[in-house]
Amino acid sequence: MIRFSGLHKSYGDLVAVDRLTFEIPSGQVFGFIGRNGAGKTTTIKMMMGLLEPTEGSVSLGGFDIGDSPREAKAITGYLPDHPYLYDKLTGREFLGFVAGLYGVPERERASRAEELLGDFALLDRARELTETYSHGMKQRLALAAALIHRPRILVLDEPMVGLDPQGAQDFQRLLRQLATEEVSIFLSTHSLSVAEALCDSIGVLDRGRLIALGTLEELRARSGTRVDGDGAQVNGGAGPESLEAVFLDLVGAVDGQW
Numbered sequence: 001m002i003r004f005s006g007l008h009k010s011y012g013d014l015v016a017v018d019r020l021t022f023e024i025p026s027g028q029v030f031g032f033i034g035r036n037g038a039g040k041t042t043t044i045k046m047m048m049g050l051l052e053p054t055e056g057s058v059s060l061g062g063f064d065i066g067d068s069p070r071e072a073k074a075i076t077g078y079l080p081d082h083p084y085l086y087d088k089l090t091g092r093e094f095l096g097f098v099a100g101l102y103g104v105p106e107r108e109r110a111s112r113a114e115e116l117l118g119d120f121a122l123l124d125r126a127r128e129l130t131e132t133y134s135h136g137m138k139q140r141l142a143l144a145a146a147l148i149h150r151p152r153i154l155v156l157d158e159p160m161v162g163l164d165p166q167g168a169q170d171f172q173r174l175l176r177q178l179a180t181e182e183v184s185i186f187l188s189t190h191s192l193s194v195a196e197a198l199c200d201s202i203g204v205l206d207r208g209r210l211i212a213l214g215t216l217e218e219l220r221a222r223s224g225t226r227v228d229g230d231g232a233q234v235n236g237g238a239g240p241e242s243l244e245a246v247f248l249d250l251v252g253a254v255d256g257q258w
């Protein structure tokens with residue numbers, strides 16, 4: 001489980017993240033969406049202990065990231081928006097290195113690396129230096145590294161960037177499988193179609209505030225739209241239906257209040 005308790009970050013008078021309080025159950029894929037500058041990456045950096053909150057806390061699997069960072073990070077996989085790879089390591093060496101950082105038993109490192117290299121279609125390039133990889137290959141390798149220690153929580157900041165359509169589809173399938181294994185997944189994405197297809201619940205962040213939280217159906221209701229069992233609009237047929245339209249409706253309503 002992921003728990004936010006009054007998480008807040010400000011820089012003087014500028015509020016970047018405004019007292020987030022909510023929970024994400026185990027086995028749920030949670031979509032975190034918002035406009036550029038809404039505070040998504042700031043939130044994630046506080047989740048991962050890379051940025052100290054002004055107030056509040058984040059608990060990952062029962063461990064407070066501020067009080068118990070080692071324990072929290074040991075059960076969490078993290079893919080930043082701009083992942084860093086060591087250019088002079090091969091793909092196989094890089095996964096072995098990350099496995100060692102996470103304390104994966106040495107006897108298991110090679111087998112886990114081979115499994116993930118296969119899952120991400122990198123086996124044929126496993127012996128080549130990562131500096132020779134394409135952008136999409138580097139993104140797939142970074143995803144594999146985030147999974148090398150079999151985390152209970154997975155935090156992903158724009159993970160689809162650089163993936164081709166087949167790679168993106170394979171990755172979505174992997175996330176669904178992880179969710180069935182009770183992995184909590186926090187997915188920040190600009191791809192609203194991916195969030196709509198994949199996420200059990202969605203949070204909409206705007207100017208640091210969580211303006212909406214719930215399933216897609218609940219967000220539709222919040223924006224004034226409802227859809228029947230056949231996918232048709234009801235309630236007079238007014239209002240948006242897709243997540244993109246719901247999102248624009250919700251942030252537009254907030255804009256009207258400022």
